[in-house]
């Protein structure tokens with residue numbers, strides 16, 4: 001099938017490259033010429049494991065352009081995957097979506113095109129996009145005859161760092177549509193994934209437990225709400241683990257053991273109970289805020305979602321308090337942070353806990369040293385005022401340091417020979433921001449091991 005994808009960020013690029021890999025003819029549009037140039041050269045503008053390999057495997061079915069006219073005409077499906085960041089009042093800023101929809105309408109010329117919203121958007125946006133498309137289309141002087149289109153919602157559930165596996169082997173596919181023809185088109189598009197009939201990429205074999213993928217076919221509003229409800233649930237699951245973690249620290253319980261004991265109950269499940277400095281990234285913060293903003297439009301309070309947000313920001317503050325408890329005075333102390341990206345296997349720094357922790361330490365007069373195995377290039381561009389604090393080497397982070405915080409659990413850090421670094425520190429305080437290090441072993445090596453919850 002002929003597919004167009006608007007936006008080549010984390011979601012658009014993964015969607016476009018994966019569909020091309022499955023054999024569809026895909027054209028990806030982005031307004032950012034630099035991104036398009038990189039992608040044309042086979043280079044990936046984001047750090048996403050496997051993406052360059054998949055780009056290479058799918059190259060014959062893939063085109064990148066800045067031109068809607070080159071991409072939209074003749075497409076059976078147009079995915080819109082532009083950013084929807086938070087506006088001042090917490091609601092999503094839909095400017096990028098509006099502009100994309102207006103541009104799509106200028107180039108529609110096929111007998112039937114499904115315009116699929118993949119961006120995370122407030123409930124009701126499907127109808128809003130439909131209205132923009134129709135208004136813009138009827139105003140076209142060159143409006144072709146016999147053109148039909150319909151809007152569908154197909155929320156995305158990929159995790160950064162795991163984007164390709166989440167796309168090829170998803171837990172479910174959700175399609176919201178009030179139009180049977182759209183459903184039929186999207187069913188056809190996704191059939192290789194739904195039935196798991198494709199040959200897996202060489203670098204990413206099909207997991208042994210991969211089964212046929214459930215398709216949730218529903219109305220537009222329900223599909224849009226599923227996305228927010230799922231993200232808010234995951235966010236509050238982590239916040240709950242962190243809230244219990246604070247109590248565990250007071251009563252002398254081990255939150256890792258508590259989370260394990262809870263998670264083995266299949267009704268609870270062990271995933272997303274990892275305690276620590278809490279969640280960051282471009283989605284949980286923005287989407288919980290948006291859910292609260294949408295509910296307030298209907299005079300509805302969302303106390304559980306609000307509490308999840310509160311607990312999450314408290315965790316970042318607690319990390320700094322733990323250091324203060326250990327060192328008493330933070331002014332003049334040298335504190336190293338290991339990990340800047342909001343989680344491992346990505347260079348995404350959006351709402352990364354490390355940024356708040358670093359800024360808070362600097363505000364208290366500490367001298368910070370920042371390290372990340374992958375995200376420093378992006379960090380220099382996005383956080384120029386903090387760039388001077390970057391360390392090139394792990395030795396430099398530890399040298400003469402009063403405390404080191406493991407903020408992001410990159411494999412490189414977990415696999416460090418920790419015995420090598422303890423002697424470099426002025427005081428060997430190690431704050432485990434993710435509860436992933438072996439506390440007993442670290443203590444045996446001479447560290448004063450402290451965790452965020454405990």
Ligand SMILES: NC(=O)c1ccc[n+]([C@@H]2O[C@H](COP(=O)([O-])OP(=O)(O)OC[C@H]3O[C@@H](n4cnc5c(N)ncnc54)[C@H](O)[C@@H]3O)[C@@H](O)[C@H]2O)c1
Pocket residue numbers: 006007008009010011012029030031032035081082083084096099100103118119120121156157158159160282283
């Ligand atoms: N990042 C994730 O893990 C993730 C997962 C699921 C859902 N989402 C949602 O998907 C959407 C996209 O997120 P993202 O992280 O991929 O964003 P992103 O910022 O990485 O990428 C958006 C891309 O769209 C391009 N763009 C903006 N306006 C455009 C236009 N009018 N025409 C063409 N290109 C345009 C930008 O240049 C950018 O490259 C958001 O709504 C987000 O909430 C994100």
Ligand SMILES: O=c1ccn([C@@H]2O[C@H](COP(=O)(O)OP(=O)(O)O[C@H]3O[C@H](CO)[C@@H](O)[C@H](O)[C@H]3O)[C@@H](O)[C@H]2O)c(=O)[nH]1
Pocket residue numbers: 120156157158159160161231234238271272273274275276277278279280281282283284342343
């Ligand atoms: O037990 C856990 C699990 C995660 N995290 C943190 O939570 C954040 C989010 O992690 P993750 O969900 O793995 O990453 P994202 O790429 O932000 O993915 C989330 O947000 C996406 C955007 O909407 C959705 O598509 C995904 O389904 C959803 O998991 C990160 O800071 C993690 O460090 C924890 O603190 N404890």
